[in-house]
Amino acid sequence: xxxxxxxxxxxxxxxxxxxxxxxxxxxxxxxxxxxxxxxxxxxxxxxxxxxxxxxxxxxxxxxxxxxxxxxxxxxxxxxxxxxxxxxxxxxxxxxxxxxxxxxxxxxxxxxxxxxxxxxxxxxxxxxxxxxxxxxxxxxxxxxxxxxxxxxxxxxxxxxxxxxxxxxxxxxxxxxxxxxxxxxxxxxxxxxxxxxxxxxxxxxxxxxxxxxxxxxxxxxxxxxxxxxxxxxxxxxxxxxxxxxxxxxxxxxxxxxxxxxxxxxxxxxxxxxxxxxxxxxxxxxxxxxxxxxxxxxxxxxxxxxxxx
Amino acid sequence: xxxxxxxxxxxxxxxxxxxxxxxxxxxxxxxxxxxxxxxxxxxxxxxxxxxxxxxxxxxxxxxxxxxxxxxxxxxxxxxxxxxxxxxxxxxxxxxxxxxxxxxxxxxxxxxxxxxxxxxxxxxxxxxxxxxxxxxxxxxxxxxxxxxxxxxxxxxxxxxxxxxxxxxxxxxxxxxxxxxxxxxxxxxxxxxxxxxxxxxxxxxxxxxxxxxxxxxxxxxxxxxxxxxxxxxxxxxxxxxxxxxxxxxxxxxxxxxxxxxxxxxxxxxxxxxxxxxxxxxx
Numbered sequence: 001x002x003x004x005x006x007x008x009x010x011x012x013x014x015x016x017x018x019x020x021x022x023x024x025x026x027x028x029x030x031x032x033x034x035x036x037x038x039x040x041x042x043x044x045x046x047x048x049x050x051x052x053x054x055x056x057x058x059x060x061x062x063x064x065x066x067x068x069x070x071x072x073x074x075x076x077x078x079x080x081x082x083x084x085x086x087x088x089x090x091x092x093x094x095x096x097x098x099x100x101x102x103x104x105x106x107x108x109x110x111x112x113x114x115x116x117x118x119x120x121x122x123x124x125x126x127x128x129x130x131x132x133x134x135x136x137x138x139x140x141x142x143x144x145x146x147x148x149x150x151x152x153x154x155x156x157x158x159x160x161x162x163x164x165x166x167x168x169x170x171x172x173x174x175x176x177x178x179x180x181x182x183x184x185x186x187x188x189x190x191x192x193x194x195x196x197x198x199x200x201x202x203x204x205x206x207x208x209x210x211x212x213x214x215x216x217x218x219x220x221x222x223x224x225x226x227x228x229x230x231x232x233x234x235x236x237x238x239x240x241x242x243x244x245x246x247x248x249x250x251x252x253x254x255x256x257x258x259x260x261x262x263x264x265x266x267x268x269x270x271x272x273x274x275x276x277x278x279x280x281x282x283x284x285x286x287x288x289x290x291x292x293x294x295x296x297x298x299x300x301x302x303x304x305x306x
Numbered sequence: 307x308x309x310x311x312x313x314x315x316x317x318x319x320x321x322x323x324x325x326x327x328x329x330x331x332x333x334x335x336x337x338x339x340x341x342x343x344x345x346x347x348x349x350x351x352x353x354x355x356x357x358x359x360x361x362x363x364x365x366x367x368x369x370x371x372x373x374x375x376x377x378x379x380x381x382x383x384x385x386x387x388x389x390x391x392x393x394x395x396x397x398x399x400x401x402x403x404x405x406x407x408x409x410x411x412x413x414x415x416x417x418x419x420x421x422x423x424x425x426x427x428x429x430x431x432x433x434x435x436x437x438x439x440x441x442x443x444x445x446x447x448x449x450x451x452x453x454x455x456x457x458x459x460x461x462x463x464x465x466x467x468x469x470x471x472x473x474x475x476x477x478x479x480x481x482x483x484x485x486x487x488x489x490x491x492x493x494x495x496x497x498x499x500x501x502x503x504x505x506x507x508x509x510x511x512x513x514x515x516x517x518x519x520x521x522x523x524x525x526x527x528x529x530x531x532x533x534x535x536x537x538x539x540x541x542x543x544x545x546x547x548x549x550x551x552x553x554x555x556x557x558x559x560x561x562x563x564x565x566x567x568x569x570x571x572x573x574x575x576x577x578x579x580x581x582x583x584x585x586x
Binding site: 177178180181183184187188190191192193194195196197198199 | 361362363388389391392393398399401405407408409410414417418419420421422424425445484485488
């Protein structure tokens, strides 16, 4: 029981991070029908940006309040990563938009390799740790075996900021004119242009929003694990993409739900079975779900009218 | 002959070729400001291709499409990027096969059409999210305008339903209302009466006449339903095989032997014979 609750907490934390990354995949897929394989590396890049600014603030400028430092780091990481997201779309994807379907995909793989190599060259190949931070925990209850079920401050911060950002983001997509334009471009880009919507700009903004959410995930990842390396973009990226597919690609709540499910499967499998096979478990569930629900859990099935 | 004195749309020597196929051949016509101009012709005459050139779907092979603004300046539509045709030149269009955003609600469809003014008012969303600027005012204005059109097309009680769930006739009306929400100078309607029953088609006529009366919008329409064309249009342009075969008021068109021949499929010699008989 204690282990179950503890793993539930751990799984939800990990799932929040996956969910944040998955939104970037699902939004870009929704609007231009492309899998942005570089998104995982944008996430890794944002973790490095967060690390650098965290060290600048705490070590150089001697900021003592960790919470304030994290808040500033989060904002800076979001802004800088958004710029990266914008630039990637502008340089690597937009010129290929009229091209054949696979062209932007190949370009995305290229960007992915570029980003991880760029970070490796610029930051070195070794793992980069942060000084330990936020090590306080709240003991929820103590089990009979003397096992403490603990909720750490980090986990609270991660889950709370995910929830808050998702709420803001949901508002953005559902209630603002930008969100309406995005959904319109998703359904019919040419018609949207005929109503005066600048489709290119809307797509750029989609990449910017996706990158900003990846930056949140990157900062949270850094906070949670306290270490980041240049190849950390790949596995979380693939898992988040899996989450997006599992939840139903193109669906925003689906992406978050998929992220949580993948996170939970992974932690429970590690806890009860073997940690080596946690990825196998996650991907097997994906395969099984897709056999029975080909458009994902919350995806809309394509109904063709005849 | 208002279309010659004060044209809102001036198409000159428009040619559109797809490989070896000439869809439009050296077409010139004007649409008058404040007029309802009908573009008619048999199937495959190139009417929709003309629309596609006007609204930026195709880049014309040759020719010029000028939109004259009320202040006398003009914009060359064939040179504008897609979204500027609506945003800067104020041309809106509807489609033969309806292209609503079917997953969005009826109201949202009308709000999407007012995207640009809302984006400017909200400082590209960022200021709006922070609550700075006149975003709330702009949003409520946009909703007011949407309500006005919902009222006009009698869909107020279905405002929150997905647009795809509406019956066919209502979708047609909604598409026109959405185009009107962009505040166009020229509204291009591609077969607005197609698939409508006589009652709906009668309502459509009333809607189009009221758009012309109450708004500074000129209408260019493609239509096969001759009752609609003859009843509401001020000016008719007839196309056949990509060339203009006649141009004039509905009563002139009705008695033009070339038009009758194009529609009824008479042999060329007979057309010449008829033409010489009436001295055309």
